Amino acid sequence: MDLKNMTDNELDNKCHEMVDTSIRYHYTKKIVGGLSGLLSLLFLVYFIATGQNFVWETYFSQWSSFSWLVVSVYFVGLFIVLFFVAFPFSYFSGFRHEHRFHLSTQSSKQFINDQLKSCLIGVVLGLVVVNVVYGLL
Numbered sequence: 001m002d003l004k005n006m007t008d009n010e011l012d013n014k015c016h017e018m019v020d021t022s023i024r025y026h027y028t029k030k031i032v033g034g035l036s037g038l039l040s041l042l043f044l045v046y047f048i049a050t051g052q053n054f055v056w057e058t059y060f061s062q063w064s065s066f067s068w069l070v071v072s073v074y075f076v077g078l079f080i081v082l083f084f085v086a087f088p089f090s091y092f093s094g095f096r097h098e099h100r101f102h103l104s105t106q107s108s109k110q111f112i113n114d115q116l117k118s119c120l121i122g123v124v125l126g127l128v129v130v131n132v133v134y135g136l137l
Helices: 008-049 052-061 067-100 108-136
Strands: none
16 A cells, blocks of 8 residues: 555554564564573573583693683684574574564575674684783783
């Protein structure tokens, strides 16, 4: 239906419908994002509380005597684990949810490629930051 040919009542109903849809969209995105962050935080708490951080440190220290390399491998390993912990939420929020509201035409293959590129960029930038901070200590 063309907006020019709508009555005031029809136009008002259409506006309310659009606002309701927008609220549902944003509310769901916030909930999923919060759950993803909470699960990642819980994983890190579990990782530290169970002593897995020391297990990883001991394991990676056997590979090299260069502490910066051990820190780098540790970071990459933890980054990849957290990527997979958060991936289901990213998939729902960034792919399924976007398609449900007709906001994306991206294929699942394109989505996964984008996620992998994002992971690679995050690892590279993270390695730079972690090693700069480690170097300053």
